[in-house]
Amino acid sequence: MIDKFKAKFVEESNDNVHDLEEALLLLEKDTGNKEIVERIFRAMHTLKGGGAMFGFNQLSEFTHHLETVFDLVRNNKLEITDDIISLTFESIDHIKHMLEVGDVDDEEELENQQSFIQRVQRVANLEGAVVPKTPVAKEEAVKDDGSKTYLIDIKPNEEILRNGTNPFYLLDDLHAMGTAKVVAYHEKVPVLSSFNPISNYCQWQVVLNTSESVNDIKDVFIFVEDECDIAINEIGAGNLLTSTELVNKIDEAARHQKPLVKDELAGLAVSAGDSETKKDGKKKVQLKEHKISSIRVNSSKIDELVNLVSELVTIQAQLNLFAENDGNPAVLALAENIQKLSRQLRDNAFSISLIPLQSELMRFQRLVRDLSKELQKDIDFVIEGGDIELDKNIIEHLTDPLLHIIRNAVDHGIELPDERISNGKSPKGTILFKAYYSGASVIVKVMDDGKGIDPEFIRNKAISKGLIDSSTELSRKEIFELVFLSGFSTKDEVTDVSGRGVGMDVVKKKIGEIRGEVSLDSEIGKGTTLTLELPMTLSIIDGLLVRVFNNQYVIPIANIEKIYAIDSVSFGKTFNHVVNIDNEQYPFIDLRETFETELVNKGTEQLILVKYEDRRVGLLVDQVIGEFQTVVKPMGRFLKKQENISGASIMGDGTIAMVIDTNRLIHNNATKKYRTKN
Amino acid sequence: MTSIISFLINGEVFAFDTLKVRNILEFDKVTWVPNTKKYLLGVINLHGNIIPIADLRMMMGTENAEIGQDTAIIVVSDDDKTDSLIGLVVDGVKEVFDLDEASLKESVINGNTGLVHTFTGSIFKNDEFIHIIDLSEVVQEIEK
CATH class of the missing domain: 3.30.70 (Alpha-Beta Plaits)
Incomplete structure (x- = not known):
């Protein structure tokens, strides 16, 4: 029982710590803002009180000292300095740690803690000796401090x-x-x-x-x-x-x-004084508490809800099918109503599992702040579109790659202030984090105004690493693509901050796991931009239902460019796998061949032109059935190795259609061919 | 005391720990998945979940295993997660009974016909030997 309360306390405290960090970041920009100080004080106070109650005594003690500092600030006895803010940030990290481990009796740890407390106390005492910055209120004059x-x-x-x-x-x-x-x-x-x-x-x-x-x-x-x-x-x-x-x-x-x-x-x-009546308005602002407008729900419950709704959508499609066959107008009307309701329910359920990017952005802000201090760079982290919402599973997968990207921007992108001035730039660098909707995708850009990357440098590096041949002609875009190859790290020496040999290839892989795309562009002297294109949700897609041999497959509509009937295209004679469409040549993949099924050409086959990176590749199928919105279900642990298929959909009649991962399919096909050539 | 479920493969009796079993289904239409191992017959839709189906008979070395009236799918999970559910095709399900661990003998395996080689043990019951299959080996083989 107590453990349950403890867990709840830790959960809530993490929220408090989160709030604390957020407030602190704000305070850094606006050191005179008493409202923020008040907010910080309150969060600390809650941590202190709760900590003592739930057996986090060390946490409580530690927070107490920290609280003292902010109490001084609150009472105008101490001015916010960079040192205080940095110390508080460090303290917050320590608090996080304490929340994780609880009370400890490890000596080293205790000593550590004690020295931390002393540092905090030093800040508090130091200021006790300093003459208060605001004159002591005269007798009778009631000071309006919101109390x-x-x-x-x-x-x-x-x-x-x-x-x-x-x-x-x-x-x-x-x-x-x-x-x-x-x-x-x-x-x-x-x-x-x-x-x-x-x-x-x-x-x-x-x-x-x-x-x-x-x-x-x-x-x-x-x-x-x-x-x-x-x-x-x-x-x-x-x-x-x-x-x-x-x-x-x-x-x-x-x-x-x-x-x-x-x-x-x-x-x-x-x-005693009529001054306070005038200041009433201000007081209200200070005492305003955060209104609870949301409730905390275990995320597994949401997953379950989304699953159930997905199932309902499937069953509803079955009902529709039945009603149509049955032809009874009453049943048809019922089915239609249920369809409407389930569609609303589906939209609702999916929107519940969407969370705003904002929730993760604070970590990035923090990262930029800490790193730039450490590297002695002056960086402004600007956020646009923090309210953009994404599926929580996507956000979970997004954090690590983004941390890496931002770390790179701070470490390699932005120059030191002196260097910037000599290049005619403002000493303060900017990293712009921008997110926006684009169709069914969300685009996230991380742009820095740093030194940029020389394409020639990347090319040479790739050659020296044996990743490409020195005679290979590459477009600008292709050169930047090289960065995502495994084993490619542009910084020669490994720094503590980034570049441990693993780099952008991991980012690409991670983003690929959530069906996203990542690309890089850069201009020397102007800066570098990393663009992520992400799906809004993982579980529902618009797909084109096709038939290959006896099976149905779904190809995500987002990847499809055009569909051609087989008789409107002509196949290249010299190479097996090239097709001519409107005087253009495209490579194509015969899905029947890839899937190793019977290959009977009836002349009714259709060619689907899909996007692959910046090329177009044709996929040959037996028949295009139509467009469907489908719920993608995972194939489970045993079929993970099957890379061409990313999941499966249950159709209205209960049959299964597999969802083709066209990117993987084309990629695998290309590498396979390459291998056989050797 | 563990309870086990016995089933037939090519005339021989084998068994699983019932705790690992989630469902027993009649063999119905299986949607074939391309580019997979031969004994993976495809996937089915079980209560809205996609479950892969492996032919345990083929894994045990039976060639040309046919689908008959008694052919059944035993849906098992080695770690109790939906993600790890897998349906195993057998020739027929026999019975569920309590296993007296004292009567468990070491399985005598001769030859190397199938992909499954280790057994938890065998018991002698009603004039026949029942070999208890170690599910983790089956699962590992499929995951390979």
Whole structure:
């Protein structure tokens, strides 16, 4: 049970850490923004509180020190510096680590942690010695820092001590929330002879100034609600405890054991200063909490939902088929309605599994920031189209390649500031991350304005690595394609940051796994652009249903250029596998041959021209049946080796059509031919 | 005590651990998948999942295995994941019974006809030997 709560805490804390990182990145750009500081403080506070509650004591302790720093910032006693931000980033990484491992007792680890805490403390203490940057607020002048002052009545009943509650802890908790002044009323304490040591005779009043909400104050009393009468009344905005009049009143109440009355204090608050009423608007902004507009669902549940919907779509197609054959108008109408509903349901279910790119972008921002600091480069990371949504499975596959691409841009692309200035560029480099929809695909571009890549350099390198022959003529595009070949790494020495020999070939492979394409373009002195073309979702495609021998296959429409009847084209006579269409020659693949089936030419075959990289290749099939939207299902672990087929679709009548991966098919075919030639 | 399911291949009785078995189906239309091993007959649609079908008879060395009235598909999974489901074609399913592990004898294998060589063991029941197949070897062979 506890483990479950712990897991939940870790999950939520990761969100908090995420929020913290995001806020910190914002703060870096706008160091004076108190709202962001507030947000950071809040996230840390939650981490601290939760950590202690769920047994992450070290985390809690560590966060406490960090929180202290931001408390100083919040109270204008400390100014945000680059050092603080860097330290906080490091701390966040440490927090992540602690969330992962929990409390540790490994000595080395503890020592590490201790030295970290000391660094954090140093920042806090250092500033304690420095004269506060803003003058101390004068008496009577109520400072508007978004806080409020409350009068809290605590009247525990006599039995409270029997439950092991120590009311002083409650007071301590209140003190921890801000500044508080406590008045104890002890009139009811009887003479010693009738004094029962396990009964409580006291009650308290607390004037508390805090920026926490009323609910947070209530939380302090959450375990003693039944044994206590608690009244929390707001007496005014700002820290009224700086008003001497109020303090005097409190002292007086203590002396005379005469309880404070809310209205009296509230009256004081009004007279204490009229400045805060003007600032009301601003205060609201600061106290605004994030509204919950989404719920957390286990991703496997979503997968299941999408699967079920896919099945429903299949069954619905069967129903349609049946209704058409049956011819009963009532059944037809029903089938049509169900079709409409299931289509909506399908769209809905698929949109649930789409998540915005934004969720991953922060990691990239962080990466650019950390790396550029390390490499002493000055880089602006600009994001466009962070709200573009992609299937979560695609995003999962996308992170690593993108990290690699961005790392490359920072390490190899952007020059050092001096070099940039001498090249007549602004010292600050820019990496633009841009995402947009294009048809059924999403295009992601990573553009840097760095030094660019010389095509000739790539060519020579490829020759020296034996990847191409020195006599090979290559187009500009083809040259840039070389970068994606395995074993190609342009930086001569291996740096810590990127270029461990594995590089763009892995990127290409990874992107290929999610049916995406990657290409590179570059101009010397101007920069490099990497373009990824990705499908929006993996599981549903528009396909052309074709027949090869006895089987049905689906070819993704996105790859198809044109369809020709066999009698409208003429086959080259000299080479076996070239076809002439409209005075152009294209290579073609006879699918019956590739699939090793019976090959009977009836003269009714059709040729489908598909795109392959920037070429066109024909696929010869027995028959084109029509266009279908289909749900692609995986073929399972045992058929992974079958590369020509990327999945299978269940047709309306329950039969199976295999989805052809044209890119792989053509690629495999080309390499096979190449091999046989040798 | 494990329970096992026995089935026929070319007149001999073999068995699997029932815990690995997900479904038993009649042999129906199988959609052939190009460019695969000969004993992989293709795929079927089982409750919306695509399941590959391997002819266990061919794997065990039977040539020209025919499809008859009793021919059945035993759908198994070695790690309980949908991704690893595979249907194995046998000549007929016999019965499910509890295995008394004490009666388990070492299987005597002579020759090397098929692709499956290791057995968990054999038992003698109702005048016939039942050989218990080690599913992991079958799975490994298919995955190769």
